[in-house]
Amino acid sequence: MNDLVRVERLSKVHYGSGLLRRRAHAVSAVDSVSLTIAEDSIMGLVGESGSGKSTLARAILYLDPPTDGTVWIAGMNPATLSHAEMRQFRHTAQIVVQDPHAALNPRQSIGAAVAEGLRNRRILRREREQRVSELLDMVGISPRRRNDYPQQLSGGQRQRIVIARALAMEPRFLVLDEPVSSLDVSVQAQIVNLLLDLKQRLALTYLFISHDLNLVAYMSDAIAVMKDGRIVELGGAEEVIAGPKQHYTQVLFRNAPSLLQTLPRSVL
Numbered sequence: 001m002n003d004l005v006r007v008e009r010l011s012k013v014h015y016g017s018g019l020l021r022r023r024a025h026a027v028s029a030v031d032s033v034s035l036t037i038a039e040d041s042i043m044g045l046v047g048e049s050g051s052g053k054s055t056l057a058r059a060i061l062y063l064d065p066p067t068d069g070t071v072w073i074a075g076m077n078p079a080t081l082s083h084a085e086m087r088q089f090r091h092t093a094q095i096v097v098q099d100p101h102a103a104l105n106p107r108q109s110i111g112a113a114v115a116e117g118l119r120n121r122r123i124l125r126r127e128r129e130q131r132v133s134e135l136l137d138m139v140g141i142s143p144r145r146r147n148d149y150p151q152q153l154s155g156g157q158r159q160r161i162v163i164a165r166a167l168a169m170e171p172r173f174l175v176l177d178e179p180v181s182s183l184d185v186s187v188q189a190q191i192v193n194l195l196l197d198l199k200q201r202l203a204l205t206y207l208f209i210s211h212d213l214n215l216v217a218y219m220s221d222a223i224a225v226m227k228d229g230r231i232v233e234l235g236g237a238e239e240v241i242a243g244p245k246q247h248y249t250q251v252l253f254r255n256a257p258s259l260l261q262t263l264p265r266s267v268l
């Protein structure tokens with residue numbers, strides 16, 4: 001299988017802002033991380049809070065560009081792209097974050113939120129309407145609800161809209177940064193299964209970030225473990241789960257709360 005994502009010695013130093021923008025306050029949040037993600041696979045990324053997972057994700061997508069190192073996604077190195085090519089990069093690689101409430105504009109209908117991405121891609125109105133219906137349908141929301149506003153939806157439904165909006169860009173790579181952490185456990189399983197179903201149907205590649213080791217084990221083909229800005233363990237999911245080499249990983253796994261009752265299958 002080809003690698004869709006390749007990251008080489010990526011580092012990110014946060015310098016803070018304003019008065020704090022001094023060397024003394026520099027935080028090395030990501031430190032020389034290298035990894036590859038095979039096309040049509042899921043890489044799970046775990047690690048304690050503050051270990052640098054979100055910083056790494058945003059650096060890979062160039063939302064917060066890295067201070068050092070190189071990224072390739074679908075053959076594109078964002079550091080070298082023209083403005084027009086960067087648009088293509090932004091379409092190819094999308095992010096879904098934890099809080100769907102914050103991610104949606106309360107004054108924009110859910111249909112308009114999904115259509116926005118299509119407009120960015122210069123898809124004409126007639127086709128846009130059709131495509132919005134298809135996308136809503138794809139994430140399990142009735143297209144008849146397109147004029148509803150985010151606050152009329154449940155948390156799980158809102159996350160479905162955020163996912164539809166990302167899919168509108170026809171991405172190949174999705175970063176899922178704690179995509180179900182804000183949801184009830186029963187709803188988590190539904191969204192997880194939706195994500196797995198979409199991945200299958202659209203041959204997507206995921207970087208799946210979660211605190212929940214059981215969930216990561218359930219979803220991932222490969223697992224990377226982060227600590228203090230570095231990848232301390234990386235391998236096939238079964239290998240990492242069956243025999244974590246690092247003491248840090250062993251402790252993380254031992255403390256994982258179990259989701260087994262709510263999930264139809266698990267490798268654990």
Ligand SMILES: Nc1ncnc2c1ncn2[C@@H]1O[C@H](COP(=O)(O)OP(=O)(O)OP(=O)(O)O)[C@@H](O)[C@H]1O
Binds near residue numbers: 047049050051052
């Ligand atoms: N914008 C920022 N400015 C300064 N420091 C930051 C910034 N964002 C993150 N950090 C610091 O970088 C480190 C990594 O943070 P990051 O949010 O990437 O961790 P995380 O693994 O995603 O944590 P969590 O599991 O809580 O989401 C932390 O020490 C954090 O305080």
Ligand SMILES: [Mg+2]
Binds near residue numbers: 053054177
């Ligand atoms: Mg985070």
